[in-house]
Amino acid sequence: MENQRDFCTECRRETSYTLKKIKINQTIREKEYTFEITAAFCNECGGEMGIPGLMDYNMKEINEQYHAMQT
Numbered sequence: 001m002e003n004q005r006d007f008c009t010e011c012r013r014e015t016s017y018t019l020k021k022i023k024i025n026q027t028i029r030e031k032e033y034t035f036e037i038t039a040a041f042c043n044e045c046g047g048e049m050g051i052p053g054l055m056d057y058n059m060k061e062i063n064e065q066y067h068a069m070q071t
Helices: 054-070
Strands: 005-008 013-028 031-043
Touching: 031 054
Parallel strands: none
Antiparallel strands: 005 013, 013 031
16 A cells, blocks of 8 residues: 555545554454454544555454454
């Protein structure tokens, strides 16, 4: 994810962003899990940004972490 610029819905313009790891809680089969995913944050306002491909990448991260917990 080079050239890290995309449209920020808070700033209403194209800005640069930084990728950071954050922790989220998810319930799977009635059990609570904490996963570490990647999120994009606007360098101008600090708001979280939806970057193309990031949701798919996070689903892969969650899947790998979930299966590692099951073994």
